[in-house]
Amino acid sequence: MTLKLGVPSKGRLMEKTFEWFAQHGITLSRNGSEREYAGSVEGIDGMSLVLLSAGEIPRELAAGRIHLGVTGTDLVQEKLPLWEQQVCPMEELAFGHxxxxxxxxxxxxxxxxxxxxxxxxxxxxxxxxxxxxxxxxxxxxxxxxxxxxxxxxxxxxxxxxxxxxxxxxxxxxxxxxxxxxxxxxxxxxxxxxxxxxxxxSQATLWRSRVAELEDADRATLATFTARLG
Ligand SMILES: Nc1ncnc2c1ncn2[C@@H]1O[C@H](COP(=O)(O)OP(=O)(O)OP(=O)(O)O)[C@@H](O)[C@H]1O
Ligand SMILES: O=P(O)(O)OC[C@H]1O[C@H](OP(=O)(O)OP(=O)(O)O)[C@H](O)[C@@H]1O
CATH class of the missing domain: 3.40.190.10 (Periplasmic binding protein-like II)
Structure with missing residues (x-):
């Protein structure tokens, strides 16, 4: 297993998210063409990238299909009536206001x-x-x-x-x-x-409260959290 990170697949939110991770020593990139929704992560072991519509990221976090996700507070609160039980904000990213x-x-x-x-x-x-x-x-x-x-x-x-x-x-x-x-x-x-x-609202990095973590994922999450300072 890897620690799955969901990031918006297009537009301003995707670009700013890539920049924000780069500032923390993590390079996110889209594989192949602009149209391919697969990506890769460099600079941290054990993390994988999933490119998704910003509007779908709340549901994927709540279903535990991704461990971490970047999307707006508005979309989380609109799509998840029980958002406080399902996700936890790790960091406000200071863009997408x-x-x-x-x-x-x-x-x-x-x-x-x-x-x-x-x-x-x-x-x-x-x-x-x-x-x-x-x-x-x-x-x-x-x-x-x-x-x-x-x-x-x-x-x-x-x-x-x-x-x-x-x-x-x-x-x-x-x-x-x-x-x-x-x-x-x-x-x-x-x-x-x-x-x-x-x-x-602003773009926020969320952690799923329900996604299962294996021991290796826990270690990756700890390394990642330490990077955020
Ligand atoms: N003009 C804007 N300025 C800043 N943030 C914005 C703006 N428009 C949308 N956002 C934020 O970006 C996020 C994504 O918005 P929205 O769902 O409209 O994007 P989209 O590109 O249509 O995504 P989708 O792939 O789901 O269709 C939301 O959290 C929203 O608050
Ligand atoms: O206050 P402003 O800076 O003008 O930005 C607001 C606009 O941005 C978003 O639309 P978007 O461009 O995402 O297109 P949409 O109408 O398809 O959602 C939002 O839905 C507003 O229409």
Missing amino acids: ADLILAVPRAWVDVDTLDDLDAVAAAFRARHGFRLRIATKYHRLVREYLRQGGVADYALVDSQGATEGTVANETAEAIADITSSGETLRANHLKVLSDGPILR
Whole structure:
């Protein structure tokens, strides 16, 4: 057996993760072509690399199919209702910073807070005969946040990408998505509610609490942990 490390298979998150491991004397690389999802690890014995979608890493950690994984706090908390029992954060990696926020059309001048949204949601239902729609891929986190905020008159609409476009496309009245620079929100004429983000996320190195460790894996994990300082 080897200690299995799951890393995002593409984009910024993959590149930054490779850089972060390099700073700790561990060289991660993708085998063969850009399209091949196998990789290798140099600089530490007994560790192997698995390239995965960032969104699948939480589930693989929770199933114990990988021992370590890099992905955002947002994805772990969204995908794993019992995340604290299933995974443990080893290190925040100081990149991939993004806030999960609720945003409404900038033209809604009377709506700045969750309380305002609640009032508008009730009026919206009375007027249109259906609930105000919020587009998101973060169903669990958004439902929980709105429940705690006392907002009930809404319907979630699933959106797995280009979520900010759903308002202009008239498939939703509001959105909940991650934002970093804020540019996508601005470009789509949306404004963030002022109550503060639903969640602040960053790329984090997680350890599975359930993956089985053989003696050799335990030794590899100890060597790796010592490297992190
Ligand atoms: N603009 C951004 N700035 C910083 N971090 C971001 C940004 N967009 C996404 N992230 C973070 O990167 C991680 C991966 O996001 P996301 O699932 O959207 O990636 P993806 O490339 O679509 O991955 P997948 O392979 O699962 O489709 C998440 O933790 C998210 O918070
Ligand atoms: O605040 P900003 O810096 O503009 O970044 C936010 C955007 O980045 C992410 O999208 P991504 O580029 O991953 O594409 P997606 O819409 O397919 O998820 C996220 O879903 C936002 O749309």
